[in-house]
Amino acid sequence: MSSQDINVRQKPAVAATGSNTETILATKELTKNFGGLTAVDSVDFSITEGEIRCLIGPNGAGKSTLLELITGQLSPSEGDIYFDGEDLTGMETHDRIDTGLSVKFQSPHVYENLSVEENLQVPLQRTDRDIETVLAETLERIALREKANVRASELSHGEKQRLEIGMAVTLDPTLMLLDEPVAGMSVDETADVANLDPLAAQRRDDVPRRRTRHGVRPPNLRSGHRPQSGRDLPAGTDRGDRSRRGRPPDLPG
Numbered sequence: 001m002s003s004q005d006i007n008v009r010q011k012p013a014v015a016a017t018g019s020n021t022e023t024i025l026a027t028k029e030l031t032k033n034f035g036g037l038t039a040v041d042s043v044d045f046s047i048t049e050g051e052i053r054c055l056i057g058p059n060g061a062g063k064s065t066l067l068e069l070i071t072g073q074l075s076p077s078e079g080d081i082y083f084d085g086e087d088l089t090g091m092e093t094h095d096r097i098d099t100g101l102s103v104k105f106q107s108p109h110v111y112e113n114l115s116v117e118e119n120l121q122v123p124l125q126r127t128d129r130d131i132e133t134v135l136a137e138t139l140e141r142i143a144l145r146e147k148a149n150v151r152a153s154e155l156s157h158g159e160k161q162r163l164e165i166g167m168a169v170t171l172d173p174t175l176m177l178l179d180e181p182v183a184g185m186s187v188d189e190t191a192d193v194a195n196l197d198p199l200a201a202q203r204r205d206d207v208p209r210r211r212t213r214h215g216v217r218p219p220n221l222r223s224g225h226r227p228q229s230g231r232d233l234p235a236g237t238d239r240g241d242r243s244r245r246g247r248p249p250d251l252p253g
Helices: 003-009 010-018 063-071 093-098 116-124 131-141 158-167 187-194
Strands: 023-034 037-048 052-056 078-083 101-104 175-181 218-224 233-238 243-246
Touching: 010 023, 010 078, 010 233, 023 175, 023 233, 037 078, 037 101, 063 101, 063 131, 063 175, 093 101, 101 158, 116 131, 131 158, 158 175, 158 187
Parallel strands: 052 218, 052 233, 101 175, 175 218
Antiparallel strands: 023 037, 023 078, 233 243
């Protein structure tokens, strides 16, 4: 059988995001209607491995809705979602997490009565990772080592945001989704989060960097009103449609 015949029979998810591509996530004609309102309108969107992508746009542009469609919190009215060679479109949220997705929500979703360390242990129950090693590394990387035994209810808003990022990181995701990770933060708190590098292994000689399918850093999709750094590659959204794409200097303010 020729390679052309194989490609013809290839499943759409594999063709779009399989191991022979650099694309890790792709949506095709993704649409979400709420009655007469179209929140996401026929969006074709993709992320390549190692890429940091930022969705920007005004309130109501459909940024969070797009992330909720990707994670399975919402079901699409039309279209498909492909991730790492799999079709996520009809998959339950918990099953999508098992494929390598991880998410940090817009508002902190932490367990207020648990300590910082105990919060980090919750997602680890879904993995076979070494708990003590992961906890030590994650606490260092989110700069909360000194508050490991402090209840989450006693943390500042910015610290809770960092804690939830840490909870998402413990899953060792292939793709991490961040919904407005600096929402409601002060200037100083925003700077603290912007300086985090949660998806790269600690820069120590004795800790190997994370590797993914092609041996590169996992990609990162952020939702917000503006790019967080010059490394971000923004895609503008407006009224549910992906309207522009480019680097920060190329997009209107």
